[in-house]
Amino acid sequence: MIRVLLVGAGAMGQAWLEAVRDDPGVQLAGVVDLDLAAARRAAPGLPVGTDVTALAATTGADAVIDVTVPAAHHAVTTAALFAGLPVLGEKPVADTLARALSLVAAADVSGQLFMVSQSRRWNPQLFTLRAMTEALGPAHAVSTDFHRAPRFGGFREQMAQPLLVDMAIHAFDAARFLLDADPVAVTCQTWNPPWSWYAGDACAAAVFEMTTGARYVYHGSWCSPGAETSWNGEWRVSAEHGTARWDGDHDPAGPPVDASEGRYSGIGGALRVFAEALDSGVTPMGEVHGNVLSLAMVEAAVDSAAARGRPVLIDDVLARAHEQAVREESRADVREVLRGWTDVQAALQPA
Ligand SMILES: NC(=O)c1ccc[n+]([C@@H]2O[C@H](COP(=O)([O-])OP(=O)(O)OC[C@H]3O[C@@H](n4cnc5c(N)ncnc54)[C@H](O)[C@@H]3O)[C@@H](O)[C@H]2O)c1
Known part of the structure; x- marks a missing residue:
């Protein structure tokens, strides 16, 4: 105990x-x-x-x-x-x-x-997507689309980079896990549309070069009403032998793999x-x-x-x-x- x-x-x-x-x-x-x-x-x-x-x-x-x-x-x-x-x-x-x-x-x-x-990171579906990524051979790109319109009130609406600092870290961390690779360099733009209810930039687009040579592409927004993605975002893995996709809420689609590895979930x-x-x-x-x-x-x-x-x-x-x-x-x-x-x-x- x-x-x-x-x-x-x-x-x-x-x-x-x-x-x-x-x-x-x-x-x-x-x-x-x-x-x-x-x-x-x-x-x-x-x-x-x-x-x-x-x-x-x-x-x-x-x-x-x-x-x-x-x-x-x-x-x-x-x-x-x-x-x-x-x-x-x-x-x-x-x-x-x-x-x-x-x-x-x-x-x-x-x-x-x-x-x-x-x-x-502690998500059995992400573990399955990782196994699929491994099975597909060398990946050349992984992407996340994250689009939601939450009204938090409070500190997030005052931050200079609310999406990158408070939220995108989850996706960036998951990308390292998926690719079993670390970041080398990034180019990123952020912006805030006129209708945004955030003081800082609620939208971001970033391309990371990873140690394997693959690119991790993140496109996200916290002021994107309509057709919202899951809180994990929508993922696509593009590799030599095919593609895997995950909507962030359900089992990913890709090559058959042993999905027993991800035994732990959430906090x-x-x-x-x-x-x-x-x-x-x-x-x-x-x-x-x-x-x-x-x-x-x-x-x-x-x-x-x-x-x-x-x-x-x-x-x-x-x-x-x-x-x-x-x-x-x-x-x-x-x-x-x-x-x-x-x-x-x-x-x-x-x-
Ligand atoms: N993993 C997730 O999905 C997720 C979701 C939300 C928040 N978080 C993280 O959880 C943490 C807390 O977020 P929150 O939304 O609960 O914030 P919060 O403001 O609701 O609560 C933080 C608490 O910490 C207390 N506190 C501040 N400084 C302290 C100190 N020096 N000693 C003792 N207590 C202190 C405050 O009084 C407050 O009660 C943050 O790091 C946030 O990023 C993670």
Whole structure:
């Protein structure tokens, strides 16, 4: 039995409470939120607090689930790791790539597992599409069309790049998983139509060059009423021996494959994988080292969009983030590890 502290009792925190409730191998030890009343509402009768380190000490919890706002991920997860607790964190790994690199180094220094729950990767249909992609031989292109018209209100409608930063990371991460490849460069344009209810750019078109030479093409919009796609978007894999397609909601269409590999689904799946990893000591998919390049895709796309579609190299984005991480790091032990990285891509290989 793993006793977890939930940090962040907001909208997504409620979904995580249910995932914890539904997993017989996991128990809630307490809830942390800056808003103590929200923490109390989330877990009547259980210990609550505003500080993860303090509540970890008084409850003797085994692990932390970090469901705070992205700007708090770095501070909360760093505190938990150095309090000796493994962490399962919501996407994005951090609000900036520099802070994501700091968390990679913090995981290395503390020796604790930090897994990012990129929940849309844990989808049995995506695992099937991946098996189909493998069966089709070398892919030359994968594409996602994502078109919806949600009215969220709140922070998303104020962000400069709501679609790229808040949503597209799921698709970018899934593309890496599908192709078993990493990004090399991107060219991206974003725009906002006159009728958009977002302050920032609600539409984006990006082409990524991947390490295999394949291109990943993303076209998305958050202000596209009518004929909406699924929340996963519509996918097409074009490869030497044929094509596979997925509407994001139903079983994909493509060559016959063994579909038994994808046993885990959504945040409940991520929680189970995290719990099993703590038990076995085996590094799980989603461990922070392997997740960071999905956030790098987002930052590179944002940079390219700011330069009106100029190609941006992932290595350049990583190098700049690394310099920033060293400059901003407040822990001497983490800074020393970051300073020792001569090749950021190599440092992102799982230990
Ligand atoms: N995987 C998905 O599909 C999905 C969907 C929605 C949100 N998310 C992610 O979940 C996370 C939370 O999003 P949300 O919609 O629940 O946000 P939210 O604003 O509803 O809730 C965040 C909570 O964190 C608390 N908080 C902020 N800073 C804190 C700190 N330093 N210590 C303790 N508590 C703190 C806030 O008081 C708030 O209660 C984000 O990273 C978001 O990207 C993921």
